[in-house]
Amino acid sequence: MNASARKNISGQFIELTGGITHYESGGVHTGKVIILVHGFSVPYYIWDGTYDSLVKAGFHVIRYDEFGRGFSDRPNFVYDAVLYRTQLLDLVTSLKLQTPVSLAGVSFGGAVVSDFAAHYPKLIDKIILIDPVYAFGKIDAPEMIANYKMAIDHEKQANGQLDDFKYPEQFPGWVDKYKVQMQYKGFRHALISTRNNYSPDSIISNYHRLSGLQKKILLIWGREDKTVSFQYSDSLRKILPVDFFPVDDARHLPYLEKPTLVNQKIISFLKEY
Numbered sequence: 001m002n003a004s005a006r007k008n009i010s011g012q013f014i015e016l017t018g019g020i021t022h023y024e025s026g027g028v029h030t031g032k033v034i035i036l037v038h039g040f041s042v043p044y045y046i047w048d049g050t051y052d053s054l055v056k057a058g059f060h061v062i063r064y065d066e067f068g069r070g071f072s073d074r075p076n077f078v079y080d081a082v083l084y085r086t087q088l089l090d091l092v093t094s095l096k097l098q099t100p101v102s103l104a105g106v107s108f109g110g111a112v113v114s115d116f117a118a119h120y121p122k123l124i125d126k127i128i129l130i131d132p133v134y135a136f137g138k139i140d141a142p143e144m145i146a147n148y149k150m151a152i153d154h155e156k157q158a159n160g161q162l163d164d165f166k167y168p169e170q171f172p173g174w175v176d177k178y179k180v181q182m183q184y185k186g187f188r189h190a191l192i193s194t195r196n197n198y199s200p201d202s203i204i205s206n207y208h209r210l211s212g213l214q215k216k217i218l219l220i221w222g223r224e225d226k227t228v229s230f231q232y233s234d235s236l237r238k239i240l241p242v243d244f245f246p247v248d249d250a251r252h253l254p255y256l257e258k259p260t261l262v263n264q265k266i267i268s269f270l271k272e273y
Contacts, residue, residue, distance in 0.1 A: 001074050001184045009071050011044075016090035018083060019073030023064035023091065027055040032125070033097050034270060036063040037088070039107030040133075041191055042161060043070025043181060046106065050255050053263040059270065060098075064091060066112070068190020070181055079193035081202055084112045085119060092123065102270060104128035107228060107252065108194075111136070111203045118209040127210070128266060129242075130220045131252050134232040136200040139192055146192045154182055164227055164252035171256070207239045217242045218269045220262060222250035243269060 006013065011024040024044065034054055036047040044063040054061045065072040067087055068079060077083055092101060102125045105113030110132020117124045139146045158175045162168035181187055210217065219242040221233045230246070237244060245265050247254035255262040 022071035033101040037105040037109035074186020100125040102126040222254035227252040
């Protein structure tokens with residue numbers, strides 16, 4: 001990943017302590033800030049639609065590629081909670097964003113958002129969790145072997161992204177778009193290292209810590225999610241007081257399958273006092 005790879009790429013780039021981060025900033029810069037955090041492997045384009053809706057609604061909207069994904073750097077680091085937390089903090093401070101900011105995280109992004117809020121509660125206004133990760137396990141193989149298996153199964157991994165949708169035929173080009181980031185060195189390491197070093201216990205403990213912060217939290221979940229089972233919404237609601245918004249006829253990315261319904265809910269939640 002270098003300047004040549006980033007040539008003619010939309011969005012912006014900023015040098016943070018961990019490396020260059022690809023991001024996009026839009027909307028009213030005097031408006032309330034909402035930062036969109038993507039999931040485990042699909043970069044910031046996963047927020048297409050929601051980003052545009054929030055911009056049109058008058059918010060200052062930021063979305064970015066986590067290290068190892070999209071067009072951000074792929075540092076040869078340990079991908080643990082500290083790395084993700086630091087990248088987000090650096091982004092907030094380097095862009096001189098008006099705090100407190102609201103955060104929205106989908107899937108693994110829910111863990112990143114919760115961890116950040118637990119460590120920097122004064123920087124946070126509202127929190128949106130969409131089908132957030134709950135159980136998270138290590139890869140049962142040394143990284144070298146896991147890397148090899150991922151390399152030979154890259155087509156399966158790319159095609160597997162369609163499992164997040166109930167109606168994948170409505171998202172032509174989704175697999176090809178995902179494949180772009182796969183050709184650059186460091187992508188597989190980022191995914192494997194995250195699985196092996198992002199503590200599953202910390203994910204649950206951060207949800208518990210959030211429960212004591214008195215933050216307004218919106219929990220959105222597709223009822224037919226096959227990636228992070230809808231049943232985990234019951235587990236999470238036993239921990240967190242939330243505004244719960246289940247979405248019928250949708251899987252793991254309900255804001256993409258039911259954009260009007262879900263985006264209107266997000267906007268209403270953010271505008272509440």
